[in-house]
Amino acid sequence: MLSSSAPSPLHVAIVMDGNGRWASKRFLPRLAGHKQGVDTLKRIVRACPSRSIGTLTVFAFSSENWSRPAEEVSGLMDLLATALAREVSQLKKEGVRLRFVGSRSGLSDKVKAGLAAAELDTVSNTGLELNICFNYGGRWDIVQAASGLAERGEPITEQTLGAALALSPSADPDLFIRTGGEYRISNFLLWQSAYSEFFFSPALWPDFTEQDLDAAIAEYSARERRFGKTSEQVR
Ligand code: IPE
Ligand code: IPE
Ligand code: MG
Numbered sequence: 001m002l003s004s005s006a007p008s009p010l011h012v013a014i015v016m017d018g019n020g021r022w023a024s025k026r027f028l029p030r031l032a033g034h035k036q037g038v039d040t041l042k043r044i045v046r047a048c049p050s051r052s053i054g055t056l057t058v059f060a061f062s063s064e065n066w067s068r069p070a071e072e073v074s075g076l077m078d079l080l081a082t083a084l085a086r087e088v089s090q091l092k093k094e095g096v097r098l099r100f101v102g103s104r105s106g107l108s109d110k111v112k113a114g115l116a117a118a119e120l121d122t123v124s125n126t127g128l129e130l131n132i133c134f135n136y137g138g139r140w141d142i143v144q145a146a147s148g149l150a151e152r153g154e155p156i157t158e159q160t161l162g163a164a165l166a167l168s169p170s171a172d173p174d175l176f177i178r179t180g181g182e183y184r185i186s187n188f189l190l191w192q193s194a195y196s197e198f199f200f201s202p203a204l205w206p207d208f209t210e211q212d213l214d215a216a217i218a219e220y221s222a223r224e225r226r227f228g229k230t231s232e233q234v235r
Pocket of ligand 1: 016017018019020021060061076180
């Protein structure tokens, strides 16, 4: 009996990778893959509550993604603004609390206003906590947190630094999924993934299904999280 098996993950983080390849395979522009990726996100968001997932944190645009062709970057910015304008009222009805995690610098006034409005609109919701990491990088986050503490003359400890990170007060992710067949973190949640369970899916993000999510959860539940202890101690 797997008495030591972990329960279902309460917090799932996903690197939504593979949109460009999904589009290229169909001879479509990369942006078509990003658009399809938004639809996948909508499906996965809706799949969370019935699976007892309380927090979903997704990587939508990294600090490094600014180095992509200007056309793709502006397409991604427009897609975010359009998706928010279209989806926030429904997400609000479904009880989703939206939060954007990342730097606001470099974003247009229009995008910044969209993010702020979406957060404000859903702030009193108590259902799924959806963190969208946009213009986010794990290194950026650790530096901004440490600089803030230093500026305020506060001590730097694991507790104070953790609390100053942009994802706070969300807990650390239990399950960290990366789609698209790559085996790397790509600067996502460097601090918070210290004890996350990793699951790498070959599925390109637009093809990722609820069944793929269930496969990741099943694998998570069969693992033993030891947090540095021995197997005997955690059983
Ligand atoms: C992930 O898909 C979305 C973003 C990084 C914005 P990609 O655009 O990285 O897709 P691939 O990896 O090129 O297929
Ligand atoms: C990570 O994917 C960032 C997002 C999914 C937003 P990338 O496609 O940017 O990662 P690399 O470049 O393959 O490491
Ligand atoms: Mg990629």
